[in-house]
Amino acid sequence: DVKVTQSSRYLVKRTGEKVFLECVQDMDHENMFWYRQDPGLGLRLIYFSYDVKMKEKGDIPEGYSVSREKKERFSLILESASTNQTSMYLCASGGNQPQHFGDGTRLSIL
Amino acid sequence: AQSVTQLGSHVSVSEGALVLLRCNYSSSVPPYLFWYVQYPNQGLQLLLKYTSAATLVKGINGFEAEFKKSETSFHLTKPSAHMSDAAEYFCAVSPKAAGNKLTFGGGTRVLVKP
Numbered sequence: 001d002v003k004v005t006q007s008s009r010y011l012v013k014r015t016g017e018k019v020f021l022e023c024v025q026d027m028d029h030e031n032m033f034w035y036r037q038d039p040g041l042g043l044r045l046i047y048f049s050y051d052v053k054m055k056e057k058g059d060i061p062e063g064y065s066v067s068r069e070k071k072e073r074f075s076l077i078l079e080s081a082s083t084n085q086t087s088m089y090l091c092a093s094g095g096n097q098p099q100h101f102g103d104g105t106r107l108s109i110l
Numbered sequence: 111a112q113s114v115t116q117l118g119s120h121v122s123v124s125e126g127a128l129v130l131l132r133c134n135y136s137s138s139v140p141p142y143l144f145w146y147v148q149y150p151n152q153g154l155q156l157l158l159k160y161t162s163a164a165t166l167v168k169g170i171n172g173f174e175a176e177f178k179k180s181e182t183s184f185h186l187t188k189p190s191a192h193m194s195d196a197a198e199y200f201c202a203v204s205p206k207a208a209g210n211k212l213t214f215g216g217g218t219r220v221l222v223k224p
Contacts, residue, residue: 004153035214040119042200042214043154058211090153099212101153 003027006091006102014110019078021105023091030095032074034058034066037088037104049074081109112137114203116215124223129188131218133175133201136182143184144202144212145175154200160184162206171195196222 007022025032031050035043035058045058047066055066063085067075074093078085086109092099117132135141142161146154158169165177171194175186184201198219202212 033211040216042114042116042216043202043212044214045211048211092154099156101155103151103153 004091004093004100004102006105008105009103010106012108012110013081015081015083017081019081019107021076021089021107023074023076023102024072025093025100026072027093027100028071029093031093032068033092033094033099034074034076035090035092036060037090043090046076083109085109112141112203112205112213114201114213114215116201116218118218119216120219120221122221122223123191125193126190129191129195129220131186131199131220133184133186133215134182135184135203137203137205139205140179142204142206143177144204145169145173145184145186146200146202148198148200150197157186191222193222193224196220
């Protein structure tokens with residue numbers, strides 16, 4: 001069965017901290033994605049990666065960066081966390097459509 | 111640019127009644143269309159997808175959706191709601207030429223009353 005695993009379900013950090021969210025997929029997919037989910041806004045794409053060390057900005061990349069050193073792992077980095085980055089973060093992977101999602105990380109920035 | 115509008119952020123249905131969730135899209139080129147479901151404290155699961163084959167698409171758990179190009183719609187239906195259908199549903203669109211970079215609607219939360 002396909003699996004996308006996010007390292008933390010819940011995370012609490014402080015303003016200004018550097019925050020790492022990790023995601024691992026076991027399906028050998030080329031594409032991996034990071035979304036944030038906010039009520040009424042659906043999911044918005046932050047960054048995606050179509051190959052190792054390759055990345056593209058999504059719709060809301062400001063304040064975030066990503067790292068993809070290995071095919072199975074895609075990390076989202078909040079360079080200096082701010083309270084407006086409190087949200088649910090979802091990782092996904094896919095070859096062609098559709099995408100497979102992890103269970104999400106609920107991140108609170110205090 | 112593409113966008114997705116889901117009419118109604120909350121829908122309440124009685125168990126056994128028809129479920130109808132509305133989705134309209136705007137896209138400069140014919141897109142791929144998707145419906146996802148999110149159960150509490152979980153990620154998204156694909157219900158069904160339209161990729162330019164049959165316009166009536168059947169998915170998992172008894173759901174189906176019909177692509178209507180003239181109305182730019184992709185509404186999701188289920189003839190008889192079950193308590194287990196209580197969840198949030200997301201419509202999404204992807205341009206055919208851009209792989210699986212999805213644009214999501216705002217979501218519709220479904221409440222099923224006994």
